[in-house]
Amino acid sequence: MLQSLREKTSGWIASVIMGLLVIPFAxxxxxxxxxxxxxxxxxxxxxxxxWAGAPHVWPLTRLWDVEEITTEQFRKAFDxxxxxxxxxxxxxxxxxxxxxxxxxxxxxxxxxDDRIMQMxxxxxxxxxxxxxxxxxxxxxxDFQVDGKFNMTRYQTxxxxxxxxxxxxxxxxxxxxxxxxxxxxxxxxxxxxxxPSEKTRLANIMTEQRGVIAAIVPKLAxxxxxxxxxxxxxxxxxxxxxxxxxxxxxxxxxxxxxxFAAPAIKEGDVRALYESRKSKYVGNDQRLxxxxxxxxxxxxxxxxxxxxEAKAAQIAEQARAPGADFAALAKANSDDVGSKAAGGxxxxxxxxxxxxxxxEAAAFAMQAGQVSAPVRTQYGWHVIEVRDVxxxxxxxxxxxxxxxxxxxxxxxxERALSSALGELTDEAYKNPxxxxxxxxxxxxxxxxxxxxxxxxxxxxxxxxxxxxxxxSKNVAESIGAVSDPIKIGDNHNVLFRVLSRTPERQLPLTExxxxxxxxxxxxxxxxAALAKAxxxxxxxxxGQSLEAVAAANGAQLQNKGEIxxxxxxxxxxxxxxxxxxxxxxxxxxxxxxxxxDGNVLVFAVTEAKPGDAERVPAEVRAQxxxxxxxxxxxxxxxxxxNALKKQFKIKVAEDRM
Numbered sequence: 001m002l003q004s005l006r007e008k009t010s011g012w013i014a015s016v017i018m019g020l021l022v023i024p025f026a027x028x029x030x031x032x033x034x035x036x037x038x039x040x041x042x043x044x045x046x047x048x049x050x051w052a053g054a055p056h057v058w059p060l061t062r063l064w065d066v067e068e069i070t071t072e073q074f075r076k077a078f079d080x081x082x083x084x085x086x087x088x089x090x091x092x093x094x095x096x097x098x099x100x101x102x103x104x105x106x107x108x109x110x111x112x113d114d115r116i117m118q119m120x121x122x123x124x125x126x127x128x129x130x131x132x133x134x135x136x137x138x139x140x141x142d143f144q145v146d147g148k149f150n151m152t153r154y155q156t157x158x159x160x161x162x163x164x165x166x167x168x169x170x171x172x173x174x175x176x177x178x179x180x181x182x183x184x185x186x187x188x189x190x191x192x193x194x195p196s197e198k199t200r201l202a203n204i205m206t207e208q209r210g211v212i213a214a215i216v217p218k219l220a221x222x223x224x225x226x227x228x229x230x231x232x233x234x235x236x237x238x239x240x241x242x243x244x245x246x247x248x249x250x251x252x253x254x255x256x257x258x259f260a261a262p263a264i265k266e267g268d269v270r271a272l273y274e275s276r277k278s279k280y281v282g283n284d285q286r287l288x289x290x291x292x293x294x295x296x297x298x299x300x301x302x303x304x305x306x307x308e309a310k311a312a313q314i315a316e317q318a319r320a321p322g323a324d325f326a327a328l329a330k331a332n333s334d335d336v337g338s339k340a341a342g343g344x345x346x347x348x349x350x351x352x353x354x355x356x357x358x359e360a361a362a363f364a365m366q367a368g369q370v371s372a373p374v375r376t377q378y379g380w381h382v383i384e385v386r387d388v389x390x391x392x393x394x395x396x397x398x399x400x401x402x403x404x405x406x407x408x409x410x411x412x413e414r415a416l417s418s419a420l421g422e423l424t425d426e427a428y429k430n431p432x433x434x435x436x437x438x439x440x441x442x443x444x445x446x447x448x449x450x451x452x453x454x455x456x457x458x459x460x461x462x463x464x465x466x467x468x469x470x471s472k473n474v475a476e477s478i479g480a481v482s483d484p485i486k487i488g489d490n491h492n493v494l495f496r497v498l499s500r501t502p503e504r505q506l507p508l509t510e511x512x513x514x515x516x517x518x519x520x521x522x523x524x525x526x527a528a529l530a531k532a533x534x535x536x537x538x539x540x541x542g543q544s545l546e547a548v549a550a551a552n553g554a555q556l557q558n559k560g561e562i563x564x565x566x567x568x569x570x571x572x573x574x575x576x577x578x579x580x581x582x583x584x585x586x587x588x589x590x591x592x593x594x595x596d597g598n599v600l601v602f603a604v605t606e607a608k609p610g611d612a613e614r615v616p617a618e619v620r621a622q623x624x625x626x627x628x629x630x631x632x633x634x635x636x637x638x639x640x641n642a643l644k645k646q647f648k649i650k651v652a653e654d655r656m
Contacts, residue, residue, distance in 0.1 A: 040068035041655045042112050045648040049123050056648050064648075065123065067115055069108075071655055077111050078104065094467055104656045112651075116643050118180040126182040128175045136174050138336065145346070149337035151292065151378060152345055156353045166377070168297050183639070193628045201627065202620060203610030205564060211576055212587075213557040213602040214549035215594070216535070218528040221520040230515050234508045237518070241511040246501045247469060248449030252438045253459050254420055256490035260442060261412030269403050273396050280394040284350065286362045287387035289325055289343035291318075294334035295379035311373035311380035318370045318382060325370070325384045334379065347389065358383070413490055419443060420484055420492060427481035427496070434481050434496045450501060462487045465495070475500060525597065532591045532599040539589040545603040554601060561608075572600055581607040 046065040047054040054060055086093045097103070138149035142157050158165045165173075234241065273280070291314055293307045314332055318325050326342025333339045348354055350363050355376040362383055365371060371383040419441040426437045435445045448456050453470050455461070460469070464487050468474060474482070478500055484492040508515070531552055538548040549556050564577055575592040582588040587603035594600055 038652070039071060039655070041071055041074040041652055042069040042108060042115075043067070043650045044069070044112060044115055044119065045650075046119055046123065046643075047646065052646065065119065067119055069111055069115060074108060074111060074656065078107050081107055101653075101656070105653075108651065108656060112649060113640050114180055116640055116647060117183060118176075119647075120643055121179050121182045124183060126179055128178045128182070132178060133171050133175050134336075136178065137171060143337075145337070148340065150345070151335045151337050152348075152354055152358075154337070155355065155378075193624050193631065197627070198620070198624055201623070205623075206610035206614045207577070208561045208563055208608040208610075209576060209604050210559070210561050210606040210608075211602050211604055212545045212559050213600055214535070214545060214554035215557065216528050216532045216552070216554045216599040216601055218524045218597045218599070221524040221527070223520070223523070225516045225519045229519055230512060231508070233515050233519050234511070237515075238505065240518075241506045241514065243501075243504050243506055244452040245470065245475070245503045246450040246452050247474075247497050248447075248451075248499045249469070249495045249497045250435055250445055250447045251460070251493060251495035252423070252443045252445055254416060254443055254484070254492045254494065255488075256409070256412050256416055258444075259412055259416050259419075261408055261415055264404055264407045264411060268407055269400060270396065272403050272407060273399060280399060284363065284391050285347045285389040286365075286385050287347050287389070288345050288362050289329060289384045289386060290335070290338070290345060290358075291325075291329045291333040291343050291382040292335040292378060293332070293373075293380045293382075297377070307380050308373050308375075311382050315370055315372055315382045318384065343384070416490065420494070423494065424481070424484065427494070431479055431481050431496060434494075449498070459487070459493055462493070465493050469495065469497070475502075528597075528599045529591075529593075532601045535601045536589045536591060539587055539603055545587065545589070545601070549601070568600070569595065576602060576604060579604055 044067045045056070045061070046067075047056075048063045048065070051063070054063060056064065082095075082098060085098065137143065137154070143149055143154040145153050154167065158167060158170055291311070293311045293314075295304060295307050299307075310332075314328055317323055318328055326344075329343030330339060333343055335343070338345055348359070348362065350359050352359075354362075355378075357374055357376055358381060361371045361374045361381075362385060365383070365385040367385055367388045369385050371381075373380040374383060375381075423434075423437055423441055423443065427434050438445045448460055451460070453466060459465065464485050468482055468485055474480075474497055478497050481496045482494055484494050486492050531554075535545070535548045535552055535554060539545055546556060548554075562573065562576060564573065572592040572594070575590050579588040579590040582604055587605055589601070589603045591599055591601050
């Protein structure tokens with residue numbers, strides 16, 4: 001039996017069976033034996049470039065290009081936007097609102113769009129040249145001196161970023177940005193505005209309308225308001241009549257300016273001066289020029305030696321009697337920022353803003369000397385010191401007041417920080433002792449309340465404090481102590497809410513007078529609008545606005561011609577251009593409510609076609625550019641949206 005089975009499974013039939021079994025294992029892979037752990041926030045899958053219509057079904061999904069947006073990548077984009085918005089909005093920035101689910105999804109959608117554009121560029125074989133990267137880098141104003149790119153300035157700015165970068169890292173990030181935006185950018189830049197569109201827009205902008213207007217005043221209503229009217233109004237507007245939530249709190253205004261800092265010792269001031277003596281004495285400067293023989297970061301030994309030899313030869317030429325260093329720089333330097341100026345870098349100080357080897361060589365020379373080749377990360381430099389400026393020495397007495405103020409501030413900051421830290425720790429352990437602990441630490445405790453949002457002194461009404469004080473978290477944790485809230489340099493606020501009165505509906509008896517005032521205001525508005533409608537009906541029946549206005553007590557305004565966007569208000573202006581153009585000898589009436597509550601009734605008596613030539617050429621050019629840019633952005637977004645329909649996007653909402 002076994003022998004027979006063995007014979008049947010060792011021939012061509014067995015080979016076919018084994019071949020069929022291999023196929024799923026080849027597609028699944030060994031990873032299927034383990035447990036997978038997905039960590040992406042979003043996954044973007046694109047069909048293969050050679051089969052755009054490939055179905056998204058197994059096993060063909062293994063042919064698709066897959067890009068994942070990790071949690072870390074999403075958080076970085078979200079945190080970068082948070083920092084940008086905080087700087088833009090200042091005290092108006094609301095961190096709680098920023099953390100909303102809707103906002104997170106908007107950020108993720110932007111990250112997904114960026115990734116799709118990057119994939120599209122890669123799939124279309126887009127490459128970014130070194131020259132394109134260099135042009136972008138050199139266009140940054142922060143890297144320029146006197147309007148020209150400066151290598152030293154470039155290096156200094158990058159080294160002082162919040163997250164310092166090397167030039168190679170920065171240039172790679174620029175390359176990635178250019179590659180990511182290449183396809184969408186080309187589509188945007190290829191869009192244009194046709195001559196007919198230009199003419200039509202200019203004509204619309206310059207259209208003029210002759211207008212007659214009259215103001216129907218909103219007259220004060222003094223008629224009695226019945227109990228039935230009061231009850232009916234309260235019933236239909238009940239949400240308007242409520243008392244806002246109020247809080248009673250105790251708080252600490254921890255401001256360094258009002259905090260008693262420990263006394264400063266004379267010995268500490270003297271010690272600080274001695275530690276900085278080199279800063280106050282002999283702070284020389286050098287007026288330098290240089291010639292750079294540039295080297296890539298991955299240069300081979302042979303290239304490094306060749307560049308050094310070239311730099312040495314140039315240095316020898318620069319030392320020759322009558323040599324013109326500026327001319328040599330213009331002819332040989334690879335530093336595009338200083339080459340045209342003969343290698344001039346201006347005055348430099350020994351303060352670490354330049355490469356350490358460069359500074360060491362420059363400050364080892366005197367005026368008129370030329371260095372041997374100096375190696376930095378950019379390549380080999382030949383340095384000329386054109387002039388020397390000796391630093392001005394400052395004695396201890398000269399800088400003592402400055403040092404005392406600095407030490408006093410540092411001492412106060414440390415003491416205040418320590419007090420805030422101890423107060424926070426103690427408050428978490430025993431919130432009820434908040435006031436006692438604060439007083440023990442020398443912090444003044446104040447009380448306020450009951451107060452509603454927007455009430456209180458300048459500290460309590462600070463936007464940053466208000467957001468926390470009336471937040472949902474505080475409403476749910478009465479008696480707890482807040483984290484320190486920064487409202488200025490060395491200025492923090494901590495508070496403890498003692499009680500909170502939630503928003504409550506006010507009974508009719510408490511708001512009766514307010515309701516009467518609101519009913520009368522509503523009646524006055526309706527009366528003015530009714531009179532305006534009566535005037536409009538008369539105009540439509542063939543009467544002139546002048547005659548109808550006089551008969552109805554409306555105040556006639558001066559006749560005149562208007563163009564789009566003019567006074568009295570944008571809303572009224574739009575209403576005047578929204579009515580139909582009048583037929584010959586007719587008027588097109590309309591109305592609009594003014595900011596003061598009065599109603600403006602108007603009649604358009606004529607409409608003069610626009611004339612593009614009346615718009616100055618430079619204004620027309622600017623408008624057309626803005627319109628073209630808007631069309632371009634719209635086309636680029638349409639391109640991205642079209643790609644989204646081809647791609648498959650999966651979002652893990654729970655990982656955002």
